[in-house]
Amino acid sequence: MKRSTFCLLILASMVSLNFAYAQTYKSESGKITFFSDAAIEDIAAENTGATSIFNADNGEIVFSVPITSFDFDKSLMKEHFNEKYMDSEKHPKSTFSGKLTGYTKEDGVHKAKATGKLLIHGVTRDVTMEGTVEFKNGKAFLASTFMVKLEDYKVKIPRLLWQNIAEEVEVKVNFEYKPYAQ
């Protein structure tokens, strides 16, 4: 191989590596919380086991939430949540994959919109969520709050418990991203 070719290849791979990774971010401990406001009791849960990858160049974003990692105030709630509502053994994960638009890559807080597919309880739906993206010190932060209708995802509430569970729950998503290195 000629030296010039070799140099070009190196150059090209450096450029392309940059292109592929430099603006890709990863988060290993996203925080997902949800809140259900119902007649008899309010139910809140927190999950710090969510992971996400976000490509700031083209806005592509995915996240994955292990359902059994939701923690509740009461142990029994967790048990019911996994066994009765989410069928966690059958559907262990909830995911989102889509595109983030409406932001710039400059430092600061930007409003953004995510459109894509949200998978909960084995049901995939097209959704649009609104939130913010922040770039600061080489990190990225993402925050969004949206409503999830249980019916949309075929999450059925046993009749004996219907008073305890709201039909719609408020979900908050927070990710802190670091540059992605393989």
Added chain:
Amino acid sequence: MTKTLLTVALALLSTLAFAQEDLMKLLDEEEAKKGKTEYISSTFKGTRVILGHSTKTRKKKELEFLISHRFGRLNSGAHEFFGLDDAFIRLGLEYGVTDDLNIGLGRSSFDKTFDGFIKYKLLKQSKGARNMPVSVAGFTSLAVRSSPRQEDDPSFDFDDRLTYSYQLIIARKFNPNLSLQVAPIFVRRNRVLNRLDERGIFAIGFAGRQKLTKSLAFNVEYYYQVNAVEAVGTHNSLAIGLDIETGGHVFQLHFTNSTMTVERAFVAETFDDFFNGDIHFGFNISRTFQLGSKK
């Protein structure tokens, strides 16, 4: 030169392709690398399958109030309202010291017995990074019968009133609907029923749970006495029943030839014969309270 350009173009293209590639796959790979362990929960719904313990423990700071009630024999006739006139009852409290360590207290109408127990979860069924095919719990109890009273029967020393039980409970949830359990138990009574009887009765408990709907499950439980003395006339304990779960309550309805939920009674001293129609209708009602936050 064309070749070189082509190589460069290809190299660029491949990375471009990477950028467009499904990020989800990448995320999955990352997850797999981290190696998570997933624990299986709800092998059985109650801390009791029916009469005997399951591998289930109350979680930390959970307090369970358990009422175990059996009526008289179904074949006792219309005059006894098919057993409903009679009652055998145990009231119990169980508490989660930690997620794995439970302590409990109970009082049974059977020989006016007080019992205390410790149950500890040794292994938890899991898959993923840590693969464990079964859940295992160790159980030990001490029961003291307060009947007959000393003044009524002076031959009863305090020692005579004690029964010790030791049990190893091994369970596996085969799929979301089916769980099976094997639980060898040793029950040692300080005072036996008669001269022929063995002090220590070794038995093996078999149990199963089949979920019918999200809140309803079918349970079977059988305790096979390995060294029972035939002349004493005891039978193996058999129970079949339904679990109905509603939030913090579990209702268990069942038919069994044993009357009481204390080990000495159902493992070693069941005198009714299920297949002779000596069947008792009964129920367990469990209410769980969360005392304080989990954290």
